Amino acid sequence: MHPETPEVLAYLELKIAESQFTSTPDQLAADKRAQVELLAKRQFLLEQKILNSNEAQQVYLPDATLEEAFERIRSRYETAELFTKALSNSTLSPLGFKAALSREMRIDAVLESVSAQVEPVSQDTAEIYYYNHLQRFQLPERRQASHLLITVDDQQPESDQRVYRKLCGLQEKIQQKSARFDKLVLRYSECPTAMNEGNLGLITPGLLYEALDKALFKMQPGEISTPLRSPMGYHLLRCDALHPATRQPFAEVCTAIIESLTQRQRTKLQKDWVRQLGPG
Incomplete structure (x- = not known):
């Protein structure tokens, strides 16, 4: 050896x-x-x-x-x-x-x-791949959302009901005047997003806690949820915008497809070459 x-x-x-x-x-x-x-x-x-x-x-x-x-x-x-x-x-x-x-x-x-030594992947080859695999380039429905969170102290049994009632009161104020949401978020929310009006960004299905996810994807833009429980506490969720399911255009994904197909060919060439080598 x-x-x-x-x-x-x-x-x-x-x-x-x-x-x-x-x-x-x-x-x-x-x-x-x-x-x-x-x-x-x-x-x-x-x-x-x-x-x-x-x-x-x-x-x-x-x-x-x-x-x-x-x-x-x-x-x-x-x-x-x-x-x-x-x-x-x-x-x-x-x-x-x-x-x-x-x-x-x-x-x-x-x-x-x-x-x-691999042959370059052409744009035509990439386009053929794109149209043969359209399902891979589908974007799911997405929602723009914001929230107001008040946490619950699990060590204090009365904390859950107290926070729930607090959120119900805030929900009622917002329903009376929707413009209050941003101010109430800044005043009461215990999430760091409070400094950005509670903005959660663009949400895809499955990204949030189950109760929030389920509610958000039934809401319409501008709608405020009832208090929703998560492991963190209670949330008031606002749907800010709806982005329907769509497909990425070929122009957006062409470069990524070429890179992926090129890497696939390179890997195959390497494996084929190693396979044909004689005993070590």
Whole structure:
């Protein structure tokens, strides 16, 4: 076994554990740790095939590029000692980590070089994709909304009814004169949005608490809700505007479609290229 291999495997295990389990290998249960180790060995063999390819011999990684990447990662830690300690928990040294990082960056550069051969996606191709997948570009009905919130103290049983009655009184005042809403929000609302007249922005279905969401999408512009309960307290909700369901025009999404289709082709080209490589 090459002397660098154990630390390369440790590096791969660290990345896989973070990706799969949002944890470090040393914190995993035995069965999950074994799974990570197996995946790391498979990944290592696959990467070795890439590094043994003719294409890899043509890739050069400048020292400055490696140092910049290494420092960017190290700077996430307050001190060099904390960085070294974090690495040691995964049986990595700073030098071993840098070597594994260099290896990873070389592999990425090889795959980037391979996928650079992909044919550009034309606007016509993007337009065909758009009209064949119109449902992906549908925007749901949206509402512009504002609210007034008074929180409830769950430690005081009488707080719920007191706040509810308070909101009923405020609702009655607003119904008598709708222009009062903004002033009452500024005076009584306990939400930070009070400084912006209670504005909640443009709301799509499912964004608010269930009771508020259900009420809002039945309301008409200018309508004020009855007091609505949420885990935060009671709300008076105002529907400010209604934006019907619509479809994004092709001109708005053309660039994003081209980028997405290009990335899809690049990924496929990379996978096909790796698949045709001989034994590592």
